[in-house]
Amino acid sequence: xxxxxxxxxxxxxxxPYATKNLCTIGFDGELLDPDKFDLDEMGYRTWFRRDAxxxxxxxxxxxxxxxxxxxxxxxxxxxxxNRLTHTLTVLFIARTIAENLHxxxxxxxxxxxxxxxxxxxxxxxxxxMLNDFLESYFKSLDNGSPKDVLFKSGDVEKEFLMCPSIKDxxxxxxxxxxxxxxxxxxGLQLSNQISFGIMRHSRKCYATDEIFDIENINIGHSSFExxxxxxxxxIAWACHDFDDALKAIKPLITYGEVLKYSDQVYExxxxxxxxxxxxxxxxxxxxxxxxxxxxxxxxxKGQKISMSPTMxxxxxxxxxxxxxxxxxxxxxxxxxxxxxxSIDSLCNYYISVDKRGHHSPKKTEDLRRxxxxxxxxxxxxxxxxxxxxxxxxxxxxxxxxxSVLPDVKxxxxxxxxxxxxxxxxxFRSTPY
Numbered sequence: 001x002x003x004x005x006x007x008x009x010x011x012x013x014x015x016p017y018a019t020k021n022l023c024t025i026g027f028d029g030e031l032l033d034p035d036k037f038d039l040d041e042m043g044y045r046t047w048f049r050r051d052a053x054x055x056x057x058x059x060x061x062x063x064x065x066x067x068x069x070x071x072x073x074x075x076x077x078x079x080x081x082n083r084l085t086h087t088l089t090v091l092f093i094a095r096t097i098a099e100n101l102h103x104x105x106x107x108x109x110x111x112x113x114x115x116x117x118x119x120x121x122x123x124x125x126x127x128x129m130l131n132d133f134l135e136s137y138f139k140s141l142d143n144g145s146p147k148d149v150l151f152k153s154g155d156v157e158k159e160f161l162m163c164p165s166i167k168d169x170x171x172x173x174x175x176x177x178x179x180x181x182x183x184x185x186x187g188l189q190l191s192n193q194i195s196f197g198i199m200r201h202s203r204k205c206y207a208t209d210e211i212f213d214i215e216n217i218n219i220g221h222s223s224f225e226x227x228x229x230x231x232x233x234x235i236a237w238a239c240h241d242f243d244d245a246l247k248a249i250k251p252l253i254t255y256g257e258v259l260k261y262s263d264q265v266y267e268x269x270x271x272x273x274x275x276x277x278x279x280x281x282x283x284x285x286x287x288x289x290x291x292x293x294x295x296x297x298x299x300x301k302g303q304k305i306s307m308s309p310t311m312x313x314x315x316x317x318x319x320x321x322x323x324x325x326x327x328x329x330x331x332x333x334x335x336x337x338x339x340x341x342s343i344d345s346l347c348n349y350y351i352s353v354d355k356r357g358h359h360s361p362k363k364t365e366d367l368r369r370x371x372x373x374x375x376x377x378x379x380x381x382x383x384x385x386x387x388x389x390x391x392x393x394x395x396x397x398x399x400x401x402x403s404v405l406p407d408v409k410x411x412x413x414x415x416x417x418x419x420x421x422x423x424x425x426x427f428r429s430t431p432y
Contacts, residue, residue, distance in 0.1 A: 003042060004034035010046060015102035017294040019223045021046045025192035027183075032191075045106075051190050052110035058188065060117040060181045061087075066406030068123050069241070081240045087116050089240060093278055094232035098225060100286045101305070107225040110190075111197035115229060118177025120403050121410040125336040129343045130172040130399045137395050175199045177403050185375055185400070197226035224294065227305040235281045238318050245326045252329045261321050284311040342414045342422050343402075349417060350398055359394055367394065370413075371401045 001009075007021040014020065024032045024047040032047055042050060055061055064084035081089075091112040098108040120126040179199045182188045190198075200222065245252040288308040295303065307315060326332065350367050353359055371389060389397060405413065414422040 001039060002034070003037045003039045006039050006044065007034055007046060013102070014104055015294075017224060017296050017298055018101075018103045019107050019193055019225055021048065021104065021106075024048065027189035027192065027195070029192060047191055048104060048106035048110050048194065051188070051194050052106060052113055054188050054190070055110060055114045055117075055182060058117075058182060058186050060178075060186055060404070061113060063404060063406060064117060064119075066408065067119055067121055068407050069237075069244070080244050083116055083119055086236060086240065087113065089236040090115065090229065090232045093235055093282060094229050096282055097228050097232060097285055097289075097305075101224075101228075101289055103225050103228060104223075107193055107197070107223065108228055110194045111226055111229045112232070114178055114182055114190075114194065114198045115233065116174065116178065118174040118179070118181055118403055120174070121405045121407045122339045123336075124174075125339050126343060126402060127172060127174050129340060130402065133347060134172050134395065134399065172399055174403075177400075180400070181403065193223050193225070196222060197229060200226065222299050224299055224303075224305055227299065231285060231305060231307070234315065234319075235278055235285075238281075238315060238322060239278055241322050241326060242318070245322075245329075252331065253325050257325060258321070261325070281307065281311065281315065284308055338422065342410075345418055345420075346402075346414065347398070351395060364394055367397065367401070371397050374401065374404060 004022070011020045011022055022034065026032045045053070061084075064087055065082060067083040069081040069083055069086050091109060094108045094112045095105055097103075098105045120130065176199045179190075179195050182198075183190060183195070246255070284307050285305065288311070289305045292303065292305075294305075295301070306312065350363050351359070368389065375389065392400075402410070411422050
């Protein structure tokens with residue numbers, strides 16, 4: 001059997017609207033040619049399956065085990081979710097949905113595995129601060145552009161700017177950072193559908209029509225598989241953020257508060273909290289989507305895999321409860337404020353300039369040394385990583401370094417530099 005025949009056999013098992021393996025777009029934006037691949041050398045794997053294996057074996061994926069979801073992992077709280085357990089939950093939910101809709105499960109798994117590797121230590125509070133930091137920096141430039149700042153040499157590679165708008169590089173967003181770490185620092189040449197699914201997996205990204213504006217680029221596509229991962233992510237965090245808050249060492253909410261808050265919230269969690277987690281939402285997504293008559297590449301026309309309107313309202317009520325009662329809980333706010341102060345201190349230490357507008361050479365060298373040690377020796381598989389880092393601005397390196405630090409390493413970094421010690425508490429706000 002040739003590799004092309006193998007892929008065709010796999011594609012015949014998929015729904016007409018699924019992403020076909022023979023339509024896989026490579027890292028360079030070109031359609032992959034199955035005649036150039038050997039079935040035995042590929043290990044009887046599709047291109048999407050091969051890339052999923054690459055992501056799973058990457059060191060960035062392993063680091064997810066040391067990054068917080070909401071609760072950090074003190075010895076007495078070993079059952080709290082972290083970024084790795086969250087990712088695996090997303091994977092299993094997404095596979096269940098994809099299998100029942102006859103979508104490409106290899107593509108779904110690859111996107112699921114890579115979707116959160118760009119998350120920073122200490123949750124979304126750090127991501128939001130780095131985003132504000134980059135936005136302010138770009139606004140401070142007189143004639144600057146993302147190209148000038150990201151690569152001082154001006155040599156911007158096409159695959160790095162694979163996005164509908166160059167403005168995306170003026171922000172820090174964990175989906176795009178996931179792609180950046182896996183490809184630019186990890187050296188993985190992922191299929192285009194996987195890359196775009198990872199970069200645009202969050203609800204915030206899907207809330208804008210910009211995702212469908214692909215006329216000016218020859219690479220970068222969405223898929224129904226990417227939409228499945230997005231909705232699986234929503235289901236996963238809504239369920240386990242809620243659960244972790246209830247079973248915390250110091251519970252942030254009680255069952256009584258759930259009953260008082262909303263009948264909609266109670267109705268759905270009455271099922272979820274009785275060993276039937278996720279089932280009601282998953283069933284609804286599958287049954288509702290089957291009624292939509294999806295078309296091949298229907299996502300280009302705005303077709304979406306989604307919950308039913310009724311269940312969507314229940315999810316929104318649940319999400320609102322979690323945000324107001326858990327993510328904005330005073331204990332969580334206190335922890336977030338501590339982290340914010342730390343980020344401010346680190347930023348002022350490394351990024352501040354003198355009267356001539358110059359960074360401190362000693363502090364700049366210290367940051368570059370830390371980054372090179374992390375990326376070049378411990379994390380990156382890219383042999384040219386040191387030359388790559390030398391071409392990056394200090395501001396971008398600062399953000400990249402924080403994005404790979406486990407929570408405990410972030411705390412150690414702060415405590416090494418400052419007399420006011422950081423004592424990271426047990427939880428962090430992480431809404432999406």
